[in-house]
Amino acid sequence: MRRYGKNPDEDDIRIRPNRKGNRPRTHTRPAHEDAVEGFVLTVDRGRVTCLVEHRTVIAMKARELGRKSVVVGDRVGIVGDLSGDKDTLARIIRVKPRVSVLRRTADDDDPYERVVVANADQLAIVTALADPEPRPRMIDRCLVAAYDAGLSPLLVLTKSDLASAEQLLDTYRPLGIPYLVTSREELQSGAATELVRKHLDDHVTAFVGHSGVGKTTLVNALVPEDQWRTTGHVNAVTGRGRHTTTSVLALPLSGGHGWVIDTPGVRSFGLHHVDPSRVILAFPDLEPGTADCPRGCTHDEPECALDRWVADGHADPIRLDSLRRLLATRERREGD
Template structure:
């Protein structure tokens, strides 16, 4: 060890240079009080398109946000170059509190949640009545996700000129779902768009459905003049559609009376994240009957108190059957 004597001066003390710069470390982050408010419209490879006032701005997530994810529909605070000119890049420095979050997992064994959309009010579940055939289990899973997120579900049935809607509507009748039935002729003539638009007014609505059901075609007709998205055809051999939408995109309804968010076609909808106790909240006629359920009851067990609740005449038995069918869908593959 080097000795400096009893009275060392500054020339005797060796000072190591600061190789990381002379700026001291600090945990204090800038407040960005001048940040502009924006809404995330779409996300592509780490670049986020945001609506800031009357223009779209390309931004990236600021480092101080860490691992916080940003989703389409998020209200965010943006700083930097907000001109929206080509080649410019701003930064998202804050994410606003979300009033709702629609999420899914890759499958029922995957614990990692993927946020699809934030701040939506309504989930439009689009399915064709034929070409391709309806997939009720996927509809069930979307309904569970909607109830879990606190979104109002809307069932949109397309291609009614190829098959009747009665049987499918009867299946979901006990749920009291709002629904729309359209044909290809109505869609081509613009009549379907007007009917659907009435259900979307004043809301932020997410459109989901498997590929080939006409979801994006319907979105393009509801929001004319905006960024038209590519549409695909159903494979004649497999009966499945081809993915043409690759990322979620928020589009404003005419006259600014709400938003439509188109999402990529689904082939699976994992529900690993869903707690049955949240799904029951969408059944206000059944929820009081869970007061005597055993701890951690999945509401589809031999000692579930809902059986007695229904037997005593407090609720329609068909409602309990519908709830249990939805809960069981968490344990089935979406493509079944």
């Protein structure tokens, strides 16, 4: 042990450096004024593929973002190596405010929200008319999620060569939802592609649906240069499809000005996160009639003012029935 005597000189004393560094810590973050805007195409195990100008760049989320998520459709600020060359990695340092957020939960008892897509303005609900059989409860749940997120719904019915669409359409015509009916032959020949594209032009459209309904087949027809996504078959025993899309992916609409966002096939669409009071916003003909409803009215109570609103001729009774069916969906499981 070194000894300095009774009166050590300051030159004799060794000052240990600060192991944590001599610079004081600061909470001030760099402004990153050189950041460029990117559009998130897909997210895979922490690696985010973004479109920057006309090239794809692989990036990771910067530490300063904390637990803030980055999802497909996000507009982000990126710094670092933006060349897009192999083995390069940039950093996402900010996520711009989202215009819309499509969420779902695993089931109605699950409080954990999963953000599916950000900044979409249209939700294409793809349903097969047969093989597998249509599930109206699933359609209703997707509609509620679309209305809650502020997205315009589009009903896409596939495999019309196997079954008629009329019975299902009779259920949804009162809602005024735009719809398309396609067959497998029309998709394979390209005859239906132009019709579908007209509804997608100038939109950011997220596609949702059960496995095996032809969702990815439709996306492949719209974006033929990205047909690396394989299509699946329907299990003959369970009547359910096999998952072929495993991650959310944004693709530029071929021959148009828009984006198609393909999502994995889902077996359920939980609505734990949805505030039922927001569903009425999708019914502008009924919404004024709620002014006289009692506080906390669920719009299916005896005191609900909408019954009088409809009786006085302000709206079609079928529209009120449709609203109440969608509201009931929030409290009823898909298999009921």
